[in-house]
Amino acid sequence: QSVLTQPPSASGTPGQRVTISCSGSSSNIRSNYVYWYQQFPGTAPKLVIYRDNQRPSGVPDRFSGSKSGTSASLAISGLRSEDEADYYCATWDSSLNGWVFGGGTKLTVL
Amino acid sequence: QVQLQQSGPGLVKPSQTLSLTCDISGDSVSSNSAAWNWIRQSPSRGLEWLGRTYYRSKWSNNYAVSVRSRISIKPDTSKNQVSLQLSSVTPEDTATYYCVKEGSDTFDIWGQGTMVTVSA
Numbered sequence: 001q002s003v004l005t006q007p008p009s010a011s012g013t014p015g016q017r018v019t020i021s022c023s024g025s026s027s028n029i030r031s032n033y034v035y036w037y038q039q040f041p042g043t044a045p046k047l048v049i050y051r052d053n054q055r056p057s058g059v060p061d062r063f064s065g066s067k068s069g070t071s072a073s074l075a076i077s078g079l080r081s082e083d084e085a086d087y088y089c090a091t092w093d094s095s096l097n098g099w100v101f102g103g104g105t106k107l108t109v110l
Numbered sequence: 111q112v113q114l115q116q117s118g119p120g121l122v123k124p125s126q127t128l129s130l131t132c133d134i135s136g137d138s139v140s141s142n143s144a145a146w147n148w149i150r151q152s153p154s155r156g157l158e159w160l161g162r163t164y165y166r167s168k169w170s171n172n173y174a175v176s177v178r179s180r181i182s183i184k185p186d187t188s189k190n191q192v193s194l195q196l197s198s199v200t201p202e203d204t205a206t207y208y209c210v211k212e213g214s215d216t217f218d219i220w221g222q223g224t225m226v227t228v229s230a
Binding site for chain 1: 147
């Protein structure tokens with residue numbers, strides 16, 4: 001069981017806005033930055049959001065991140081078929097003194 | 111351009127030690143601004159951070175609680191590489207293992223991944 005809790009699945013139709021949640025605690029999400037990774041089958045995860053809400057260069061501005069208290073969210077607006085992937089949240093846990101991940105959310109574009 | 115090239119066996123017997131190596135190019139294992147992590151992924155456990163090593167005037171390690179008694183991550187400055195050893199493996203340790211560079215504060219470079227199966 002993962003330290004961070006994500007819904008196992010999410011879905012939307014092209015053009016819609018989808019939000020994926022990530023729930024943690026005061027020792028991880030509340031105290032440290034949250035990162036979001038996108039992963040396609042057979043490939044390594046790729047960073048799409050860093051430091052709660054920053055986008056790396058090359059990531060479309062359709063992707064956005066937010067955080068409030070012990071929860072964080074990844075939002076994808078203007079959903080496209082190529083967004084269909086697994087998404088993981090991650091953060092440092094100050095009590096465990098290590099990185100922790102969410103269980104991942106499989107995003108399906110209908 | 112930083113690249114990480116992993117090597118090691120894809121099959122390990124139960125109770126034995128899993129050993130993987132990560133060759134670093136385009137950066138130094140002794141960099142004061144990087145940390146070198148091992149992360150694994152399996153269908154049952156998802157992404158799981160195992161530990162890291164880094165140099166900040168001296169070498170330090172952090173390990174995940176779940177594997178702390180069995181894991182060792184070591185730098186080899188002469189070969190510019192980092193190694194992972196996980197002892198007393200069981201089928202639960204079957205996973206794809208990634209060597210990952212941690213930059214200013216994020217996992218920015220990933221190795222190609224090594225699928226390791228624990229089976230007799």
